[in-house]
Amino acid sequence: MLKNILNFNVGVLGHIDSGKTSLSKALSTIASTASFDKNPQSQERGITIDLGFSSFSVDVPDHIKSVCHDYEVLQFTLVDCPGHASLIRTIIGGSQIIDLIMLVIDITKGIQTQTAECLVLGEITCNHMIVVLNKIDLLPPDKIEQSIQKMTKKILKTLEKTKFKDSVVVPVSANSTSGAKPIGIDLLIKTMQLHTYVPQRSEKGPFLFAVDHCFGIKGQGTVMTGTVIQGCVTLSDSIEIPSAKIIRKVKSIQMFKKPISKAMQGDRVGICVTQFDPKILERGTVCVPGYMETADIVIVSIHKIPYFKGKCLTNSKFHISIMHDTMMAKCSFFCSLKGVQNGFDTADGFNYDDDYEYLDEIPENESSNVSESRTIFAVFQFEKPIILSQNSTYIASKLETDIHSNVCRLAFHGNILSLIGNKVDSGGLSQLKVFKEKFREGLVDRMVNDYQIIVKDLFKKETNIQIFTNLKVVLSTGEMGVIEGSFGQSGKVNVRIPNGLSTETISILSAKKGKKENVKEKLPDIKVVLKFKKYIYDNKKKIFQSL
Numbered sequence: 001m002l003k004n005i006l007n008f009n010v011g012v013l014g015h016i017d018s019g020k021t022s023l024s025k026a027l028s029t030i031a032s033t034a035s036f037d038k039n040p041q042s043q044e045r046g047i048t049i050d051l052g053f054s055s056f057s058v059d060v061p062d063h064i065k066s067v068c069h070d071y072e073v074l075q076f077t078l079v080d081c082p083g084h085a086s087l088i089r090t091i092i093g094g095s096q097i098i099d100l101i102m103l104v105i106d107i108t109k110g111i112q113t114q115t116a117e118c119l120v121l122g123e124i125t126c127n128h129m130i131v132v133l134n135k136i137d138l139l140p141p142d143k144i145e146q147s148i149q150k151m152t153k154k155i156l157k158t159l160e161k162t163k164f165k166d167s168v169v170v171p172v173s174a175n176s177t178s179g180a181k182p183i184g185i186d187l188l189i190k191t192m193q194l195h196t197y198v199p200q201r202s203e204k205g206p207f208l209f210a211v212d213h214c215f216g217i218k219g220q221g222t223v224m225t226g227t228v229i230q231g232c233v234t235l236s237d238s239i240e241i242p243s244a245k246i247i248r249k250v251k252s253i254q255m256f257k258k259p260i261s262k263a264m265q266g267d268r269v270g271i272c273v274t275q276f277d278p279k280i281l282e283r284g285t286v287c288v289p290g291y292m293e294t295a296d297i298v299i300v301s302i303h304k305i306p307y308f309k310g311k312c313l314t315n316s317k318f319h320i321s322i323m324h325d326t327m328m329a330k331c332s333f334f335c336s337l338k339g340v341q342n343g344f345d346t347a348d349g350f351n352y353d354d355d356y357e358y359l360d361e362i363p364e365n366e367s368s369n370v371s372e373s374r375t376i377f378a379v380f381q382f383e384k385p386i387i388l389s390q391n392s393t394y395i396a397s398k399l400e401t402d403i404h405s406n407v408c409r410l411a412f413h414g415n416i417l418s419l420i421g422n423k424v425d426s427g428g429l430s431q432l433k434v435f436k437e438k439f440r441e442g443l444v445d446r447m448v449n450d451y452q453i454i455v456k457d458l459f460k461k462e463t464n465i466q467i468f469t470n471l472k473v474v475l476s477t478g479e480m481g482v483i484e485g486s487f488g489q490s491g492k493v494n495v496r497i498p499n500g501l502s503t504e505t506i507s508i509l510s511a512k513k514g515k516k517e518n519v520k521e522k523l524p525d526i527k528v529v530l531k532f533k534k535y536i537y538d539n540k541k542k543i544f545q546s547l
Contacts, residue, residue, distance in 0.1 A: 005255070006060065006071040007267050008196055009227065011079045011098035011126070013118035018106045019134040023174040024080045026182040027189065028054035054078050055268070061193045068198055076192060077268040078102075099199045099266070100192075101129040107151050107171070108138050111158060113406050119162065120307055124395060124413050129164040130191060131155055137173035137183060168195070201265045207231035207239065208389065209271065209286040210323055214278045221251055221274040224286060229323075231288065232264035233271065240289040242387045244280045247289050248273035283324045285387065293419055294385045297429060299350065300394060301414035302333065302376040304362050308411045310398060312362040318396040318411060320380060322388050329380040331396070333359040334434045336375045349375050350417045358436045358536060362412065377417070379432070392416045435533040435544070444475070444526040445492060447509040450500050453481070455528045459491040468493075468530070471545055476527035477505045483530075495528065 012020045060074045079098055101122040105115060122129055133155075139147050152169045159165050170191050172184035211226040233239065237250045252272040253260050263269040271286070285292060304312065312318075312333070320329045334356040336349060362376060395413045420428040442458030455473070459465055465486040473481045473495060479502060481495040501509070505526065512523050532543050 004070050005057075005073045005075045006064065006068075006196075006198065007075050007077055007255075008100065008199070009077045009079060009098045009266065009268065010100045010102050010192070011122075012102045012104060013122070014104035015106070015109070015112040015114040015118075018104045018109075018115070019174050020104045021080055023102075023104055023132065023134060023172070024054050024078045026172075026174040026185050027076070028056045028078060054080070058189060058193060061196060063194075064196060064198060074193065074196060098126055099128065099197075100195060101126050102132055102192075103129055104132045104134050105151075105155065106135050107133045107147060108135055110151060110154065116307070117408060117410060119159075119164070120305060120408060120410050121395070122164065123162055124305075124410075125393070127163060128195060128197070129167045130188075130195060131159075131167050131169045132188065133169060133171040134174055136171045137175055199266055202230070203232040203264045205230045205265075206291040206389075207233050207237070207288040208291065209233070209239070211281060211284050211286055212324065213283070214281045216278045217272075221272045222276045222278045223254075223270045223272045224281065225270045226268075226286075228263050228265050228267045228269065230265050232262060234262045238289055239271070239273070239286050240291070241276070241281055241284070241286055242292040242294070243284050246276060246280075248276055285323055287389070292387050292389045294387050295419040296382050296385050297420040298380050298382075298388070298416050299418040299420065299432070300378050300380055300416055301350070302362060302378050302412050303414050304376075304412045305408065305410050307408040308398075309407060310401075310411065312411055314358070314360055319399045320382070320386075320394050320396050322386065322392050322394045322416070325386055325388075326399075327382050327384060327386045329382045332379045332381075332434075333362055334377055334379075335359055336377070350377060352418075352431050352433070354433065356432075356434045358434050378414075379420075379429070379434075388416055388419070390416055390419060429537045430539050432537050433535055434537060435535050438532050438534060438543075440530040442528045442530075444509065444528060446513065447501065447506065448494075450506060451497050453495050453497065453501070453509075454487050454492055455495050456490075456492045458493060458528060458530060461489065461491045463491060465491075465493055467543055468532075471530060471532060471543070473528050473530045475505065476529070477502060477508075479505065481528070 012024055014020050055075055055077045057073050057075045060071050064071060064074065101118075103115070103118060103122065105111060111119075133148060133151055136144055136148065148171045152171075155169055156165075156167075159167055168191055170184060170188050172182070172188055174182055174185070208229040208231060209224070209226050210229050211224045213225045214222065216222050233250060233253070235250055235253065238247055239250060240247045250271055251274055253263050254270045254272075255263065255267060260269070263271075312331070314332045315330055317328050317330050319326050337355055337357060356377065359376070393413070393415055395410060397410045399409060401407060401409045420432075440458055442455045445454045445456040447453050458473075459468070465483075468483050469485055471483050473483060475481060475497075479497050479499065481497045484494040484496050486492070487494045508523055508526065532545055534541065534543055
């Protein structure tokens with residue numbers, strides 16, 4: 001009989017050659033089909049180029065038993081993420097399915113570029129971390145303790161301004177070559193037990209399954225291995241492979257070679273279906289039929305990553321990683337006017353009925369140019385259709401940045417708030433009320449009478465002045481005016497002053513009238529300011545008054 005297992009997903013992250021795979025081997029007693037660099041390219045190149053999964057089981061610690069008596073076994077599922085810089089897409093895919101990060105650092109090298117990026121990913125996707133100082137066997141025996149203390153102090157200093165400031169640092173040697181015995185593994189396992197918690201798991205919500213490997217078994221069918229992101233699945237349930245638009249029934253479910261009848265959120269399992277070619281799905285997502293959609297255009301929430309030093313400009317392109325997919329998208333930024341309302345933040349604050357202000361770029365500091373209470377959003381226009389669901393987490397990055405430049409490539413992150421449609425049918429985008437503030441400035445050319453003036457330089461000769469008729473303007477002397485129409489062919493306009501010009505304004509304009517040029521120059525010009533806004537996604541290109 002299968003015992004009641006608490007499955008706990010641990011992401012093993014770190015820079016290339018920090019010893020992540022060796023550490024996973026040292027910890028694990030049961031390896032899954034995808035573990036320990038079985039990918040032929042991994043073996044050839046000597047690096048992890050895919051997500052590897054393995055597991056080991058231990059006793060349930062007392063602090064877990066005290067809050068939940070149901071669990072009989074604590075199973076750690078290790079997700080060995082690649083550390084090579086060019087493979088950060090895969091790191092992002094792995095980082096979204098973990099409960100605890102194990103950040104592996106080569107004690108002889110310290111924190112490196114991709115170590116820092118993994119730390120950033122951790123801050124976005126996880127709240128718990130253990131730091132493992134690996135390769136202590138490479139240190140001179142008489143300097144081991146001193147080196148461990150020095151590096152531990154340095155790492156904790158780096159973590160001071162992160163959510164992981166209270167992380168535990170465990171020194172180990174995972175090396176088992178040439179008969180060497182791993183060092184510190186028992187202490188690491190005890191530390192992992194101590195930092196285990198009961199993750200929030202729920203059977204509610206539509207079933208969503210992140211598939212990382214797919215293969216056929218003769219006489220059985222096709223097995224998809226991965227992690228249940230939300231909901232649950234049971235035998236004979238119908239599931240959809242959205243990328244292939246195929247629906248199949250679940251024939252069997254296994255958790256590390258043991259058959260089970262049901263899997264729920266957080267479980268690492270293999271799901272077997274029949275009549276499905278494994279070549280169709282190498283990696284991707286499986287779900288309850290109809291849950292995921294294909295879209296080119298989405299609206300998202302935005303949280304800038306402070307370590308990214310580049311500019312996030314509207315209409316620039318970023319690599320957008322969602323689950324195991326990474327796709328280029330043009331990004332256009334905008335922000336709310338009202339800020340947080342009724343206690344709700346980003347995701348709950350978006351509403352198609354509200355007006356939003358266009359942004360040229362995400363502010364360097366989210367509160368520098370935009371009020372701290374105002375939320376930033378964006379429109380993503382993907383280069384190709386992408387399969388996703390509402391509320392999916394995404395991470396935007398500049399993966400084309402030189403991997404040797406020693407800079408953070410992760411720019412911002414957030415959630416998918418609304419799926420608009422596709423480029424062929426982008427009419428849904430016109431629902432979005434994002435406006436640009438426009439500003440025009442002209443000068444009073446002359447006064448017709450106390451209630452009428454002629455304004456120049458407000459428009460160009462070729463401007464269609466008719467669309468600006470009846471818009472309000474403000475004189476630098478304080479009067480309010482209304483544009484009545486064009487005057488002549490040079491771009492000048494008639495402006496009516498409903499309450500009449502002030503005595504001071506009349507005095508200035510009268511003095512300018514008929515005076516010699518040298519006298520006119522000494523008199524102040526009266527400016528005329530027109531403020532209005534244009535909704536950038538409005539197909540009719542209407543103009544609205546900002547006053």
